[in-house]
Amino acid sequence: MSLLDTLNLSYPIVQAPMAGATTPELAATVSNFGGLGSLGSGMTAPDVLTGQIDTIKSLTDRPFMINLMVLSKQEYTTIDTELPTWLSEYYQDNTIECALPKCPAQNFSDQLQVLYDNPVPVSSFTFGIISAEQVQHLKNLGTRVIGTANHPLEAKAWADIGADAVCVQGIEAGGHRGGWLPQSESDPLGLLTLIGQTRACTDIPLIAAGGIMTAQDIKAVQISGAELAQLGTAFLTTDQCGINDTYKQALIDASQGNRSAETRLTRLFSGKLARGLLNNYLRDFAEFENANALPPYPQLNAMTKFMRAHAAKNMDAEHLSLWAGQGVSLVKQESTNELLERLVKDL
Structure with a gap:
């Protein structure tokens, strides 16, 4: 059966x-x-997450996905x-003013418990891997499980514990890198290379991510082996x-030639590699x-939060994390449905 089905x-x-x-x-x-x-x-508190899941369930009877960041107790406390x-x-x-919180991130165990207590159609995970027992628990609740990988070995690890699919994230992708093995950082792979190498070591269904902006891009990754x-x-x-509007305008400016569309992989905002517009x-x-030399994720993320909040308040795009992939020059100011209609028209 195809992943679409x-x-x-x-x-x-x-x-x-x-x-x-x-x-x-959205x-x-x-x-x-x-x-x-x-x-x-x-980054969502468990009680807020419960409410958001309920909201989505009230807005659609179609499948949707909740994504969590896999952090150890040591990391989030x-x-x-x-x-x-x-x-x-x-x-x-x-x-x-900079008053650091007691914990730099949300309690992952409590967030995962929300998915046990309020089951969702699809769950996905990034920054790490959960256990085979946790995967099975979710599947027993009727939840499909999707892992994230920047390297074929990470995709194989997800396949080995029973995940339903893996999202392979190429170096072109905006925002944070989802992998966790040293290899994903020491030798980062472009999306098509990553798909090809992953297909060679596991037959788990693949979702491709990284620089995809058009129907042509979608068809290209499907030809390469992603579903x-x-x-x-x-x-x-x-x-x-x-x-926020300042972030959104910076992306639009990059697409219209009013600012550079150059992106950069950086640790300076969070301690973890992420791609965003150069500022x-x-x-x-x-x-x-x-x-x-930098505090690790999520500690640095908690430390720079005050700068980012100040920048947002003052409409200062030069001190915001303007996460964006390498396809940023193709963004358009449009409704979500307009984007979707544009994509499927040429599929």
């Missing part, structure tokens, strides 16, 4: 689960159209590194997306772009 979709389109950018309304709109809408919930001197000085110079295409950046400038923050602090 397994997930009960009309079109081979998955809307990427971009934490902080997706909304229940997910429901994509699902109602016949694609797979999703909600990036890795611990801040054991100092605020970097350069960041501390930036806060002082700009009179930005579905996951698009993120293309949805960021649509009406149902939850990003002054990444230029000004480029000398600190070193894994060994």
Whole structure:
């Protein structure tokens, strides 16, 4: 059975689960159209997540996906590194208050419990891998399980524990890298290479992600061996997306030639590699772009939160994390349905 049939979709389109950018309304709109809408919930408190799942269920009776970030208890409870001197000085110079939270991220175990208590059609996971027992528990509840991989070995690991599919994320993808093995960072692969190498080591169904913006891109990854295409950046400038106006305008400016569409892989915002538009923050602090010198994820993410909030309040795109993939020059200001109609017209 094809993944399209397994997930009960009309079109081979998955809307990427971009934490902080997706909304229940966006997910429901994509699902109602016949694609797979999703909600990036890795940064969402468990009680809020329960409410958001209920909202999506009230807006659609079609399959949708909830995505969580796999973090260990040590990772989500611990801040054991100092605020970097350069960041501390930036806060002082700009009179930005910085009161670090007790925990740098949400409790993953509690978030996963929400999916047990309030089952969803599809769950996906990034930044790590869950156990075979956890996969089976979800499947027993009627939930399909999708892993994320930047390397064939990660895809095989998901296949080995019984996942229904793997989203293979090429180096072109915007936002955070979903892999967790050293190989995915030491030798990052382009999407078509990743699909080919993954197909050679496992026959698990694949969803392709990274730089996909058009119907032609979708057909290309299907020819290469993926069944579905996951698009993120293309949805960021649509009406149902939850990003702030300053971020959205920066993406549109990049597509219209009013600012550079150059993207950069950086650790400077969160401690974990992520691709976004080049801006002054990444230029000004480029000398600190070193894994060994930066607090790890999610600690640095908790530390830069105050800068990003201040930038959003002051409509300052130069100090926001402007996550975007390498296809950003093709974004359009349009409704979610207009984007979907445009994609399926040429499929």
